[in-house]
Amino acid sequence: MLHIVNKSPFEKDAFTSCMGHASSSSTVLLIEDGVFAALKGSAVADQLSKAKVVALQSDVAARGIEANLAEGIELVDYAGFVDLVTENRTVQSWV
Amino acid sequence: MSEIKKFLYVNRKAPYGTVYALESLEVVLIGAAFDQDVRLIFMDDGVFQIKKGQNAEASGMKNFSPTYNALGDYDVNQIYVEKESLEARGLTLDDLMDLTYEDEDDDWAEKKSIRLLSADEIRDLMEESDVVLSF
Amino acid sequence: MPSMDVNGSAVDVDEEGYLSDINDWNKDIAVALAETEEVELTESHWEVIDFLREYYDEYQIAPAVRVLTKAIGKKLGKDKGNSKYLYELFPYGPAKQACKIGGLPKPTGCI
Numbered sequence: 001m002l003h004i005v006n007k008s009p010f011e012k013d014a015f016t017s018c019m020g021h022a023s024s025s026s027t028v029l030l031i032e033d034g035v036f037a038a039l040k041g042s043a044v045a046d047q048l049s050k051a052k053v054v055a056l057q058s059d060v061a062a063r064g065i066e067a068n069l070a071e072g073i074e075l076v077d078y079a080g081f082v083d084l085v086t087e088n089r090t091v092q093s094w095v
Numbered sequence: 096m097s098e099i100k101k102f103l104y105v106n107r108k109a110p111y112g113t114v115y116a117l118e119s120l121e122v123v124l125i126g127a128a129f130d131q132d133v134r135l136i137f138m139d140d141g142v143f144q145i146k147k148g149q150n151a152e153a154s155g156m157k158n159f160s161p162t163y164n165a166l167g168d169y170d171v172n173q174i175y176v177e178k179e180s181l182e183a184r185g186l187t188l189d190d191l192m193d194l195t196y197e198d199e200d201d202d203w204a205e206k207k208s209i210r211l212l213s214a215d216e217i218r219d220l221m222e223e224s225d226v227v228l229s230f
Numbered sequence: 231m232p233s234m235d236v237n238g239s240a241v242d243v244d245e246e247g248y249l250s251d252i253n254d255w256n257k258d259i260a261v262a263l264a265e266t267e268e269v270e271l272t273e274s275h276w277e278v279i280d281f282l283r284e285y286y287d288e289y290q291i292a293p294a295v296r297v298l299t300k301a302i303g304k305k306l307g308k309d310k311g312n313s314k315y316l317y318e319l320f321p322y323g324p325a326k327q328a329c330k331i332g333g334l335p336k337p338t339g340c341i
Binding site for chain 2: 089
C-alpha cells in the first residue's frame, strides 16, 4: 500500500499519524511540504525507519534540502510518482 | 453486477474548524447508494466529529452531528474509533454518540455501530481495503 | 434571487424552486409548491411530507429515496413502504418532489 503525505510534520500530525499506521511493507511518499519529514536529525527522523520512505525530487529541490536528507531516503521524479501509484493496490492520501 | 469493493473513509479532522468532516459525511451518504462495503474510521482529531452534546447554535454554524445518527438507515454500520486517539484526548467511548443500526437479519434488533480498535488493527483495516478516502 | 407568490406575499426560492429558508415553510406554501409540481395534495401526500419533515428535524438531512422507502414502510406499513406507492403520489421522484413541497432542501445524494 502507498501512503502520501503533503504536510510538514512540524505543522500537522499527518506524517506522525501515517507512520504510526503504515505497515513495514508499505511505501510512504513525501510531496510538497511533506518532504520536510525526510530531514536528517529532525524531531521526527526516528520514524523514518518504520516503512520505506521516498520523496518527490522536485519538491525536495525547490526547498533546497537535498543535502539535508536522512540516509536511505529515495528520490523519485513525476514518472516515479506515477509508477508508485500504479504499483500499489491502494493509495491513501493523508490530507 | 460489479464486484463489491471495500471502501474505507478515514476521518482525521475535527468538525467546524475546517470543512473536511462535513464533506466526508456528505460523500459517505452519497456513496451509500452504490451498494459497496463501507467502513468509517474516526481517528486523531476526527474522534471529535462524533462527540456527544454538540451545540453549534451560538456559533452560527449548522450542527450536523445529528446526521451521523442517520448512517444506520443508510446501511453504514461499520464504524471504527481508534482507542489511542480517544485516550490522547482524555475521552472514552461514553463521550461519543451512541450510533446504532437495525439488523435486518436479526429481526431488526438495534445494534451498536461503533467499535474501538487499536492503531495496529486500524493499520490492518487500511491494508485490506480496496479504496481509501481520507478526510 | 427568484421568488414565488403565495397569497400575495413573495417567498424566496432557489433556481430549482426549493425554498431558500426552511423556516419560511407553512401549509399554504406547501400547497403553492405542490401546484408548481402539478401535485394535488391528499392525506396520503401529507403523511409522506410530515414524515420527511420529522426526519429532517431529527437528522438534519432529507433521506435518499431508498432510505425514505424503508423508513415509510416501518412507520406507515408495508403497503406504503414501496416505490410504486410513493411514485404514484409523487411521479417525478418521491424524495425530490415531497422534499420540495415540504420546504426541505434537495435530498443528499439526489442528483
